Amino acid sequence: xxxxxxxxxxxxxxxxxxxxxxxxxxxxxxxxxxxxxxxxxxxxxxxxxxxxxxxxxxxxxxxxxxxxxxxxxxxxxxxxxxxxxxxxxxxxxxxxxxxxxxxxxxxxxxxxxxxxxxxxxxxxxxxxxxxxxxxxxxxxxxxxxxxxxxxxxxxxxxxxxxxxxxxxxxxxxxxxxxxxxxxxxxxxxxxxxxxxxxxxxxxxxxxxxxxxxxxxxxxxxxxxxxxxxxxxxxxxxxxxxxxxxxxxxxxxxxxxxxxxxxxxxxxxxxxxxxxxxxxxxxxxxxxxxxxxxxxxxxxxxxxxxxxxxxxxxxxxxxxxxxxxxxxxxxxxxxxxxxxxxxxxxxxxxxxxxxxxxxxxxxxxxxxxxxxxxxxxxxxxxxxxxxxxxxxxxxxxxxxxxxxxxxxxxxxxxxxxxxxxxxxxxxxxxxxxxxxxxxxxxxxxxxxxxxxxxxxxxxxxxxxxxxxxxxxxxxxx
Amino acid sequence: xxxxxxxxxxxxxxxxxxxxxxxxxxxxxxxxxxxxxxxxxxxxxxxxxxxxxxxxxxxxxxxxxxxxxxxxxxxxxxxxxxxxxxxxxxxxxxxxxxxxxxxxxxxxxxxxxxxxxxxxxxxxxxxxxxxxxxxxxxxxxxxxxxxxxxxxxxxxxxxxxxxxxxxxxxxxxxxxxxxxxxxxxxxxxxxxxxxxxxxxxxxxxxxxxxxxxxxxxxxxxxxxxxxxxxxxxxxxxxxxxxxxxxxxxxxxxxxxxxxxxxxxxxxxxxxxxxxxxxxxxxxxxxxxxxxxxxxxxxxxxxxxxxxxxxxxxxxxxxxxxxxxxxxxxxxxxxxxxxxxxxxxxxxxxxxxxxxxxxxxxxxxxxxxxxxxx
Numbered sequence: 001x002x003x004x005x006x007x008x009x010x011x012x013x014x015x016x017x018x019x020x021x022x023x024x025x026x027x028x029x030x031x032x033x034x035x036x037x038x039x040x041x042x043x044x045x046x047x048x049x050x051x052x053x054x055x056x057x058x059x060x061x062x063x064x065x066x067x068x069x070x071x072x073x074x075x076x077x078x079x080x081x082x083x084x085x086x087x088x089x090x091x092x093x094x095x096x097x098x099x100x101x102x103x104x105x106x107x108x109x110x111x112x113x114x115x116x117x118x119x120x121x122x123x124x125x126x127x128x129x130x131x132x133x134x135x136x137x138x139x140x141x142x143x144x145x146x147x148x149x150x151x152x153x154x155x156x157x158x159x160x161x162x163x164x165x166x167x168x169x170x171x172x173x174x175x176x177x178x179x180x181x182x183x184x185x186x187x188x189x190x191x192x193x194x195x196x197x198x199x200x201x202x203x204x205x206x207x208x209x210x211x212x213x214x215x216x217x218x219x220x221x222x223x224x225x226x227x228x229x230x231x232x233x234x235x236x237x238x239x240x241x242x243x244x245x246x247x248x249x250x251x252x253x254x255x256x257x258x259x260x261x262x263x264x265x266x267x268x269x270x271x272x273x274x275x276x277x278x279x280x281x282x283x284x285x286x287x288x289x290x291x292x293x294x295x296x297x298x299x300x301x302x303x304x305x306x307x308x309x310x311x312x313x314x315x316x317x318x319x320x321x322x323x324x325x326x327x328x329x330x331x332x333x334x335x336x337x338x339x340x341x342x343x344x345x346x347x348x349x350x351x352x353x354x355x356x357x358x359x360x361x362x363x364x365x366x367x368x369x370x371x372x373x374x375x376x377x378x379x380x381x382x383x384x385x386x387x388x389x390x391x392x393x394x395x396x397x398x399x400x401x402x403x404x405x406x407x408x409x410x411x412x413x414x415x416x417x418x419x420x421x422x423x424x425x426x427x428x429x430x431x432x433x434x435x436x437x438x439x440x441x442x443x444x445x446x447x448x449x450x451x452x453x454x455x456x457x458x459x460x461x462x463x464x465x466x467x468x469x470x471x472x473x474x475x476x
Numbered sequence: 477x478x479x480x481x482x483x484x485x486x487x488x489x490x491x492x493x494x495x496x497x498x499x500x501x502x503x504x505x506x507x508x509x510x511x512x513x514x515x516x517x518x519x520x521x522x523x524x525x526x527x528x529x530x531x532x533x534x535x536x537x538x539x540x541x542x543x544x545x546x547x548x549x550x551x552x553x554x555x556x557x558x559x560x561x562x563x564x565x566x567x568x569x570x571x572x573x574x575x576x577x578x579x580x581x582x583x584x585x586x587x588x589x590x591x592x593x594x595x596x597x598x599x600x601x602x603x604x605x606x607x608x609x610x611x612x613x614x615x616x617x618x619x620x621x622x623x624x625x626x627x628x629x630x631x632x633x634x635x636x637x638x639x640x641x642x643x644x645x646x647x648x649x650x651x652x653x654x655x656x657x658x659x660x661x662x663x664x665x666x667x668x669x670x671x672x673x674x675x676x677x678x679x680x681x682x683x684x685x686x687x688x689x690x691x692x693x694x695x696x697x698x699x700x701x702x703x704x705x706x707x708x709x710x711x712x713x714x715x716x717x718x719x720x721x722x723x724x725x726x727x728x729x730x731x732x733x734x735x736x737x738x739x740x741x742x743x744x745x746x747x748x749x750x751x752x753x754x755x756x757x758x759x760x761x762x763x764x765x766x767x768x769x770x771x772x773x774x775x776x777x778x779x780x781x782x783x784x785x786x787x788x789x790x791x792x793x794x795x796x797x798x799x800x801x802x803x804x805x806x807x808x809x810x811x812x813x814x815x816x817x818x819x820x821x822x823x824x825x826x827x828x829x830x831x832x833x834x835x836x837x838x839x840x841x842x843x844x845x846x847x848x849x
Contacts, residue, residue, distance in 0.1 A: 173512030
């Protein structure tokens, strides 16, 4: 694409020809002739002024502008210090690095470069300091949200109890939310009773039926699978704490080598789990020592389930027949749709989508009191360590992570997916620093995902689906 | 000296303007500020609540511990909301048990007032309310049929939305005009302005039983009566809410109150306060034009508040969210708008508090010099 040409992206669906205008941030529906002509414009063979069929008024109104961002800098850069001093949204405490499981794809189990299991645990004094730090740095936030993370956090249940009590004693005047992600093997009646009493949002890792779950999730002490134990515990909750049971959600890691149909059927048919919510995600490849393989069967089956989601929006296809594995697909699509917000044009200075404000969005405090942007980044990467609980934030490091787009500045300035990009600092972290090369390796995947969303939006619209009343598309 | 040593609870940005203008509160000497620990102000100077210059008094979370140092507990309105039964009432009981008089600035339900009266009776302490006093001299009369001319210069204090430091501007202007020797009549945006020596905005203006036409005429007559009775040199009207909707989802009251007031009374000078953003100068010019044709007034000066509307969090949570910055940051930013025809000030900068007043006085004086027949 010519850098000086119109800053647009052309795509088509079976039902139409479209132009995504990066400056205006809208999709323009057009006809084949104009669409083809624009391809020539992009190739530098025609000029827009050559009368390619576009209405003059459209160009006069600033559509198809060639304007690019002049400088990649995050809008929050200048006021970063205020976000960090006043608006931390949540804190996640790594109460321990120990785990009673050894899961193949777990970031702690050796398959990843970012961390490994250890016996390190957080003591109560450190936990209190972390909570105090959060309270002192969140006066402009309306809620207190605290997550407990591990290793396996329930190994430190007594510490969790103390933390919750400490927070509740100081929570007057703000809504307080707790959440915990657990492998589900250590849940007992006493623990569940406490969690229910204190309204702790419980998320249990469960990957599917026994043969699939046990393949990856095994006890450390005997290498046996954990499925039976987890299901027994969930059955116990269902029987003894039926109201709390209804609020449990599962976190499911989809390994591309597994049979999706099988997993789907399990979450649809199994009495213990079929009524509960599910958040599925593919294995994370950031920091992975090995490349995560893509299989055709996996992509094709998941694609079919995604298709049914779209079908349910435009036909009478029963939503009850939708797979829970793609339950968040529509929400995600709706989010992309909402992102199509008409704009006057790109500003001179901006940053591609993707990075949150490191430390403000979901501050992660590890068992030793080091601060990280979130629980997903590498604890062993010096570049990701954004401070210490005793000394506070390291602003210069945070600023570098926030402006990760500067690593690939020239490419980003000319990328049509600039506004929708999902890449943050984790995508560029080699473990020894930030790498432009590593980051840009993800660009094709991200652009494909974004284009796929745009196509889905247009396809739904072609079939008279109503996202809302906003003008998200111009027809010429 | 008849000042009551007063503890304020719960303290946050809503009370800071009063703290910055203690001369407006002759009956009360603020000796302690308490807010819940979760609000994050504990141990910090009170200026942490509005980002302005240091105030020299720290915020504590120890309500009981500080009670002995006061005679009165003032229960303030707050930006963070507290539950009356769960949070306020227990503090009321503790204070009353220790013989402290109680003052309430927040709006209360009738049943809550009854509960308070019962407690005060039991412990023989005084109870005073400063809320909902704005309707006392307001006469909603459907027989009004035309607008009356207001001969005294009128100043509007407006904002693009809530949380733009309008009340701080109102108090700064009041202080500056009074210091300059003017007699000031004033209607303020809060419900307890009577405590500060002026009128609260009449709540009946929000009553849907009356037509908008009647409200506009009644407000006009209310100001006319004020002019006749108080014989001021200047009238300051603080307009509650914003002058426009922020977005489809954050519309406030669509600027309806601003529209009604601007139809009821013609403004001779106007301050419009905006949130902080990295605005191009055209933003201010466009606001000027928009207000000129929508609300029929010329903006005399802008105030750039040290508050950013946090669109990301607001979209995510569906509720309004703000980020506060230091006032010194705004001082640097406003320097970029020096070439505008309409000046941009930062009310939290002490000099600008006076500069805004001087700017308005210059405008009003110019009108006074030109004798149009």
